[in-house]
Amino acid sequence: MAISRFSNSSVANGFPKYQRFWDQSSVEIITSYESIATATVTSGGAAYVEFTSIPSTYTHLQIRGIAQISRATYGIGDGYLRFNGDSGANYSWHNVRSVGSGAAQANPTPSDSQMSISDGMFGTTTGGSFGVIVIDILDYKNTSKHKVVRTLTGTDFNGTIAGYGGFVGLNSGSWRNTGAITDIRIIGSHSGFTQHTKFALYGIKGA
């Protein structure tokens, strides 16, 4: 016999704050950091991946992933974000990045039709590596704020190809729109994402 326990406050608020199901063997616990969806690119490749109908029940979002671009000649690839289908010049972004030697580079772009999240920091089919990325989107549903994004990303392929080695960097971006984010499209450069590219969307609840 399964037993369910709901707290008074969770029932009043319409969703379980704490639930315990006892089927004599398993326990389910709901936490503040939850997986929402995962997008994995299959053998045919993809120009982009997209998270749609994002729930409004969280405070912040995080995307964690690995990405490889189909690209000849070079081992580095790029990636971009768009929110809610907006392809207008409503994005700003900049980064500080290492190209593996010398002074770090900075790349400011005050107006763009998409937000760069990887300025050469995804791997490619030429380099044979994947880039790693963590994207933080804070206060994604706040209708009083433009949306800001912080990204950590980088790739390495043990040396250089066509004069370029791996890149690693910190990126910041802004979407000049106060709308709640309900849709996130992640776009790959050149010939798009290859098989095994994967992005996982997580929601983080506040107190």
Added chain:
Amino acid sequence: MPATYEPIATYTVSGSPVASYTFSSIPQTYTDLILYSSVQGQANGCAPTLVLNNVTSGTLYSVTILYTDGLTTWSGARGTNLNNFDIGTTSGLPYANTNQYAPVIAHFMDYTNTSINKTIFYSYYNATGGYVGGADISHAAGLFRSTSAITSITVSVNNGKTIPVGCTYTLYGIKAA
């Protein structure tokens, strides 16, 4: 059903310094791993290092680094054909004050995927008290040229040093939908 983000194991150096510590038999039930650490250096400087699956030969590791020592502007560095992940640059971890530690964080994405070589994101942040009075911030992308799933992670420090008492390492698993 496991929680999305949960601790797997914690290790704290106690009694006397150690050369290294290994998180072994890592469960293969998560999507990503994160290693959060609080680490101190030793006199004359050292930086954190990692080894995966006890592999210390074959020069399967490489890194691309973005760093500053707090005294100069951000710079880039690269290490190729290494036998571990070593992202030390100039000043390394703090040691001037015995109460000073540095956060060291490593992300292991898709660590069970046996179709790809493994790329990690590895960083440490020293506020003060490193070698020659500097304080490194170092971010790196690292490649482990092996398609094997990651089953163990060994933490250590470079420059022939040991990990001091009080240093703490916690390994977390993140499970995607």
